[in-house]
Amino acid sequence: MSVESDVIVMKLSEMNREKLQQFKTECETAYKAFLDEKLSLDMSRGKPAPKQLDLSMGMMDCLKAEDFRAENGLDCRNYGVLDGLPEVKHFFEPMLGVSSDELIVFGNSSLNAMYWAMSVAMTNGVLGGTPWRKLDKVKFLCPVPGYDRHFAVSEFFGMELINIPMNSDGPDMDLIEKLVAEDDSIKGIWCVPMYSNPGGVVYSDEVVKRFAALKPKASDFRIFWDNAYCVHHLTDNPPVQVNLLEEAKKVGNENICYMFASTSKITFPGCGVAIMAGSKENINDLKKSLAFATIGYDKLNQLRHLRFFDGKFENMLEHMKKHKDLIAPKFNIVINTLRDELSDLEIADWSEPVGGYFVSFNQKGCAKRIVQLCKEAGVVLTGAGASFPYGIDPEDENIRISPTFPTEEELQKAMDVFVCSAKLAAAEKLLAE
Numbered sequence: 001m002s003v004e005s006d007v008i009v010m011k012l013s014e015m016n017r018e019k020l021q022q023f024k025t026e027c028e029t030a031y032k033a034f035l036d037e038k039l040s041l042d043m044s045r046g047k048p049a050p051k052q053l054d055l056s057m058g059m060m061d062c063l064k065a066e067d068f069r070a071e072n073g074l075d076c077r078n079y080g081v082l083d084g085l086p087e088v089k090h091f092f093e094p095m096l097g098v099s100s101d102e103l104i105v106f107g108n109s110s111l112n113a114m115y116w117a118m119s120v121a122m123t124n125g126v127l128g129g130t131p132w133r134k135l136d137k138v139k140f141l142c143p144v145p146g147y148d149r150h151f152a153v154s155e156f157f158g159m160e161l162i163n164i165p166m167n168s169d170g171p172d173m174d175l176i177e178k179l180v181a182e183d184d185s186i187k188g189i190w191c192v193p194m195y196s197n198p199g200g201v202v203y204s205d206e207v208v209k210r211f212a213a214l215k216p217k218a219s220d221f222r223i224f225w226d227n228a229y230c231v232h233h234l235t236d237n238p239p240v241q242v243n244l245l246e247e248a249k250k251v252g253n254e255n256i257c258y259m260f261a262s263t264s265k266i267t268f269p270g271c272g273v274a275i276m277a278g279s280k281e282n283i284n285d286l287k288k289s290l291a292f293a294t295i296g297y298d299k300l301n302q303l304r305h306l307r308f309f310d311g312k313f314e315n316m317l318e319h320m321k322k323h324k325d326l327i328a329p330k331f332n333i334v335i336n337t338l339r340d341e342l343s344d345l346e347i348a349d350w351s352e353p354v355g356g357y358f359v360s361f362n363q364k365g366c367a368k369r370i371v372q373l374c375k376e377a378g379v380v381l382t383g384a385g386a387s388f389p390y391g392i393d394p395e396d397e398n399i400r401i402s403p404t405f406p407t408e409e410e411l412q413k414a415m416d417v418f419v420c421s422a423k424l425a426a427a428e429k430l431l432a433e
């Protein structure tokens with residue numbers, strides 16, 4: 001949709017009231033036409049599309065009935081092996097850039113592993129430290145906008161969440177260094193270092209190194225380094241990032257981080273394999289607690305992943321290129337529609353990510369209204385404010401756009417509704433001022 005008007009090329013803020021009113025009327029007419037279409041489109045969560053899931057259908061039969069033994073002869077149909085089959089650990093080493101003894105293979109969800117690691121800190125403490133539940137206050141740093149489920153985990157454990165602004169190269173490190181040096185009730189930070197959710201930010205090497213060298217007042221401070229999108233590139237020449245644990249080792253700070261990833265958006269979400277890595281000391285300590293939580297995870301699923309990728313991490317990277325071919329055109333639809341329809345008006349800005357699952361859109365004071373307008377026109381988006389702790393976006397500006405799940409046709413329609421709603425919300429706001 002484009003509003004055919006001579007005012008379209010002007011900045012909205014430079015229009016006089018009369019032109020603005022005319023612009024709003026045109027937007028309303030376009031919006032009413034969408035209402036008449038009775039659309040039903042869901043862009044609320046970052047899920048792979050069915051065609052992406054089809055890429056992994058080989059998983060269904062790559063494990064033959066007679067193929068139930070690990071390399072060491074272990075019968076994977078039975079109980080045993082707490083931290084992952086050795087060959088599966090070896091397979092995942094490059095994903096987080098660690099060695100097998102720095103790695104645990106979990107079940108089907110990295111978020112579950114993060115939740116669990118945080119719950120152990122709450123109940124039993126970190127490396128012999130006071131259990132966090134016994135402290136008067138536990139604070140956690142949350143780069144914003146960020147992943148709603150991260151913030152929800154810390155909120156669930158009763159922590160106080162502190163917003164940290166994101167820059168184009170990662171979170172505001174000056175602020176982080178200052179806060180953690182002064183306050184020992186700050187016990188950690190959530191980070192998505194590669195293609196952050198939702199901003200698509202790739203932390204610079206300088207930022208990673210500053211994280212690696214962080215000197216918090218609390219010795220049990222941990223960086224929850226969620227590398228969920230480390231292989232989810234949208235380009236053939238993806239950025240390369242220094243490894244946090246490696247950098248931390250160089251400065252004798254290797255216990256500073258817990259790292260996570262999973263195959264959720266590589267094979268099947270909810271049926272993948274999750275991994276966690278950290279220093280040997282952290283991992284060995286966590287394994288002691290893990291033994292109380294489970295006898296072991298799904299080793300047949302571990303084997304299935306190993307077989308599907310023929311035991312080679314490079315094959316997984318090749319597989320991700322097929323995902324890229326399916327979803328990069330969808331990101332282009334989102335970016336092109338935003339550029340074509342909103343650039344000249346200068347009412348909003350947005351990320352143009354080279355990986356990950358989201359486009360982050362900002363329009364000050366309008367996020368709730370845009371989400372509401374879209375919803376009434378049958379396009380469901382992630383709730384406004386969701387990417388902030390407690391669901392509170394101080395500027396009411398951020399909306400997470402998830403392009404992957406709808407078909408290209410559905411996505412174009414949803415984006416047409418979105419930009420129409422964004423324009424209408426902007427005009428309403430300016431006229432009300």
Ligand SMILES: Cc1ncc(COP(=O)(O)O)c(C=O)c1O
Binds near residue numbers: 046111112192261274
């Ligand atoms: C940053 C981030 N971490 C973790 C997850 C969930 O991962 P898993 O399926 O491994 O629990 C998501 C899902 O959207 C995510 O965006």
